Amino acid sequence: VSDDLAADPLADELSRELGEAILEIGRGRAGGEAGTADADLTLAVRREDVAQVAAALRSRFRYTLLVDLCAADYPDRQPRFEVVYHLYSFRENRRLRLKVRTAEGSPVPSVTGVWRGAAWPEREVHDLFGVDFTGHPGLTRILLWDGFSGHPLRKDFPLAGIDTGAALHPDPPPPGGAAGPGDDAA
């Protein structure tokens, strides 16, 4: 526990209650010299414990609202992915950032049992990063189609030049020839 948290009773309580599941606790790494420091308390927890930690945060600390769930890719780190949960407590009127680090092929326990609203964002992370979640009721792609190969938000996925299997014009009409799609209304 770093110095700037000394005055934060919640940080103490969390580290006491959740114990060894917590790998790291601190403020979000904020930028800028002027330092409008990001005030959100950030917890990094062990991958296998995330569902229990989430359940404890919801029931004991009243983090009722799963505000957001997303991921980020850091290919230079080991493990490379970070799944980030933003929670909000009405009682404390503050947000909390929960993080789990995971590698490709090591699934993260789903928090859909804690917040039903986690179902879609977890599918989105699965779709765009290829991170798997265990215990999810239906982990399929959500924004892209099933035949899509690859996970576009990974850093090694280029912006262009990939054959996605999507053919916009499978049979281009002969120039000046057949009727276009707009003409068949007549």
Added chain:
Amino acid sequence: MQPEGDNEALTGAAGSGGEPGEGEAAAAGDVAARSGAVAPRSGEGAPRSGAVAPRSGESEVVELGFGPQHPALQGVLWLRLTLDGEKIAGCQARIGYGHRGLEKLFESFSLRDGVALTDRLDFAAAAAANLAYAGAVERLLGLDVPPRARYLRVVLAELQRLASHLLWLATFAADAGVGGAFLACLGDREQVLDLLAGYAGARLTLRCAVPGGLPRDAPEGWLASCARLAAALPSRVDAYQQLPAEDRRFKQCTVGLGVLPADTALDYGVTGPVLRAAGVDWDLRKALPYDAYEELDFAVPVGRNGDAYDRCQVRLAELRQSAGLITQCLERLPAGPVRLEPAALPGPAEPAATAPPQGSETYFSVEGPRGEIGFYLVGAAGGPGGGGDASPPWRCHVRAPSFYNLQALPEMVQGHGVGDLVPLLGSLDLALGEVDR
């Protein structure tokens, strides 16, 4: 609301659907076949009251595709409905038709230019996304916003809320079978859009925020026009409020429609007017104030039953609050610059001085017309343009309110008929652009 007419339109739409993914390529085409196979019907036009009862132990279950193109949808969305008789027993939403990979694109736009991408999230409320994004960049870089800009941002955000809610009211009243309000609401919205265009130069893609303030000060006469509109609006809202109060058909259609209890709404991460209609007094402008909201006086309208009627009441009351907020801002508008002087802005001239440390991160959100719109930003030091806001973010994630609100739809449709689905979807006020990103 004409269920029969809707059904025809729906069946037609289902047949023409081409949808992405998950072994459902054939699903839309199958609907007709399956409805024959799964649901042995007693024949066209036969009475439903059991003149020919379904075989014992076999309920009459039909699958029906809704969308992806449908005139009642403001965007592209495909719903796979399971009908038990005439009632909806299940509903699966398929999204992604409008996925443009915006979150990937953010990674190749500088933090400063990324504002332009946020215009493309929610086509009816670009200002909310602009301001949420600018606020996130400011927190990432530690930039201050001058007081005049903080007040003008509230004016822009509330004008945008007016425009969004008025568009919603016009279309929702039409969905609910009350056509008279349509043109009046759109006429008022047009006045608001004229003001937004007077400031930003565009009606919808406003790009009306920059990290550190606003792109420009208000043009001459603009503030006076805003004041006139804000003064005239409450009497217009009075007229609109007659609509749900007096129109029996509107009440029949909306009371008890799509009830979402507060605890279920919170479980799904539902925010905005849909959450407040369920009785949860939560508005980011009050709970975690930003810009000038802390210094302004306004109320947060809250409903009780969480149905379409209460959602309508909440949004109508918000119109009045927004007009009041604009008036207050104009009265108290401080003088001074609306953005930091270029010398004070971090940029290519002074790389790395205020560049965000690699991996610095922030989450910032504002109360948009549809709920909490937020941005999770991770900074990347350096980059092609140098440091500061000229470098792209390492990661930019959009917390879109419609994404979470739409997810709760299956909870709301149970037991309603297909004809109720259109006003129900309307009452949620979704923007599919931000769902798909």
